[in-house]
Amino acid sequence: MKQCIDHLDLSCSTQSQSFIPMTDKNRRKFIRNSSLALAAAATATLTSCKEKKAQSVEAPYINFNKTFKWKMVTTWPPNFPVLGEGCKLMAKWISTMSGGRMEIEVYGGGELIPSLESFDAVSHGAVEMASGSGYYWAGKIPAAQLFSSIPFGMNSQSMNAWILNGGGLDLWKELYAPFNLIPLPGGNTGSQAGGWYNKEINSIEDYKGLKIRMPGIGGKVINKIGGTSVLVAGSELYTNLERGVIDATEWIGPYHDYKMGFHRVAKNYYFPGWHEPGTVLETTINRSKFESLPADLQKIIVVANDKLNHWMLLEFETQNAIYLEKIKTEGVNIKRFPNEVIYKMKELSKEVLHELVETNEPLSKIYHHFSNFEKKARAWKELSQI
Template identity: 40%
Template sequence: MTASPSHLSRRRLLGAGAAAGAALGAALGAAGLAAPAVRAQVPRAWKLVTSWPAGAPGPGTTAARLAERITRGSGGRLTVEVFGAGELVPAFEVFDAVASGTAELGHTASLFWAGKMAIAPVFTAAPFGLMPEAHNAWIYYGGGQELWDELYGRFGVKPYLAGNSGFQMGGWYRRRIDGLEDVKGLKIRMPGLGGEILRRLGAAPLSLPPGEIFTALQTGVIDAAEFLGPWSDVALGLDRAAPYYYWPGFHEPNGSAEALVNRAALEALPDDLRSLVEIACEAENNRGLAEAEWFNAQALQRLEAGGTELLQFPADLLQAARRESEDVLDRVADGDPLFGRILESWRAAREASIAWGRVSRHALLGAQLAS
């Protein structure tokens, strides 16, 4: 039977396609590229949403550098665009945005998620707890990362340490606090577990996004506010809104920021880009803390030279806060076995850190201050 012209055309087309496919396969083989490797070259674009005003000194600059590290490190295969608080989602909706896939990446702090997971704030800081180096040690070597993964994994989110604002200050106050009685009725911006402690002591704590703190403090909507340390606080203008700056920041002796990654988006990446995301977060965690330590010191010197009144919290307030802190921690761990395991692990890390610090950094600092 003689083939029709249409059959001949189809045969030639199929033959040409097979030949082209074989040629492409040979070319890829010669270049050392298999089909999965070709797929790995497909450009990806991620959105990074933050809880900070865009470019805000401290966490805002950390978020921007994190995006740049990933974009540049990937050679453009994974580009990350940063959206400040309110530009794509509100400051306190970053976790939900990442969990839902609205954004692949978030930069924020775990203390904002107490309403969703009562134990979550300890992954930023807990009152009278771990300081930055000890917190990092707990996450990286003390089992903290595995517990954090388990906690956030319920929502399809993978967390990483990604920046640290260092030891916090106690906050800016429109009036002096000379004793425990002066806290009663105080309207203060203080989220997380520290806010719960002050509530027990008679204050009225509330949580405000960073971008709203200055106006609320300046206009008297609130009587006091804490944010981070001198560098970031001055950038928000808090020194222009209240005259008294209190220390120490017993409520947050550490300022760990977190990068949240949508787990499905992360697992869709090739191995090298998944590693890049992790490495970029770790690099920014180290860089962010060094940056905060340096610029907090510079900003504090300028504040003192400019006449800002630095005051220590009265002893009776600190003692009462310390007494309340352990019960607050016990209560947030109630009712969920995972919460209990997290608190137990955190407390063990704190005990070890205190024992080591007593003969190392704290001992040296005491000697320096006494000389």
């Protein structure tokens, strides 16, 4: 045993039968290799500790027992098909993906707050989320209507491309940031109908003195023609049209228009919806409440909203095709606006947009971005589509 120690042969034991004597040269080589091995082991241990520490910083503790209960208000009538229905589906998807940690109660317009007060309610933190459309807030934020729909502008496909992939969402978030809001595209109606009229439209002169429910930039065009645009919540439209408070109304398309019963109080149904060729619906979220959520729940909300945006447009396309056939059986006069009317509307739409651009800096910035994208999208569409 002593001999083993003298020669630093650590592999030797009392049960060894023999050993190879270690020369000075071998001894130096052994010590050098052992030192390198120890240094490597120490480095590996230190690296492992650093990696574990980094991982703990990147993945903070999440309390999976903590639950969150939010409220979502809408500008749509309670349980309204597709729009209200879609919001409830999103709440269900969020609950499922979060394992029940995130529950959202959805309220139709007027159930918790008036329909057109949802923007302020979310901004002030009275509720956490809302569903509506940007042109409802044109009086507060003129540029918001650009994220809804522009007369003779882009269709739903191009609007989604501009917002989600073309840089529009960054501008939208910047616009809503002073109001403590995060906006997201939360659906799209596709091309809308031109509207229901209680008299025929044969020329531009037929708009003189006409009162029509039409929000956004389209409403400003109506005012330029000599008509009067009014903003009325969806839940009040049927009664206002029936009682003559308004002479005409646009709403969405065949599915919802049929469900609202407009075919019973007006027999002239006009197309196309020049004022809303691809209307974006918005989900607004209180920024402070959103940022206080764990990172996984934030992501779940965004992903569920993306699914809502996709589902809603497809549901509109499906149901509008079905319900146009139903409307045809109700004795409704389905007509196209005369070319004279379309040309004049397009001309006046450009005038209105020019006036808005000249008087509002945020709107000007966003519109130029929108316009540049639209030119490219239109060129591609004209070349590629039949």
